[in-house]
Amino acid sequence: MVxxxxxxxxxxxxxxxxxxxELVGNQKIKENQYVEITVKKCRKDGFGILKGMAPFTVEDxxxxxx
Numbered sequence: 001m002v003x004x005x006x007x008x009x010x011x012x013x014x015x016x017x018x019x020x021x022e023l024v025g026n027q028k029i030k031e032n033q034y035v036e037i038t039v040k041k042c043r044k045d046g047f048g049i050l051k052g053m054a055p056f057t058v059e060d061x062x063x064x065x066x
Contacts, residue, residue: 002027005042005058 004023008015017037019029029035042061 003062005061 002023004020006017006020008017010016019035023029
């Protein structure tokens with residue numbers, strides 16, 4: 001299974017998730033194909049608690065929710 005972290009955005013009355021370009025290329029996804037998506041909301045635990053702490057990375061977020 002391939003995991004990517006992406007952010008939702010609002011378009012009209014819908015919420016849209018964009019598939020990253022790398023994933024489209026690696027999985028050879030083409031327009032009008034059906035894809036299966038598993039949804040898991042991520043939360044940045046402890047965000048902003050420690051001053052000077054580096055921002056969370058995609059790898060940090062994915063590792064925290066495995």
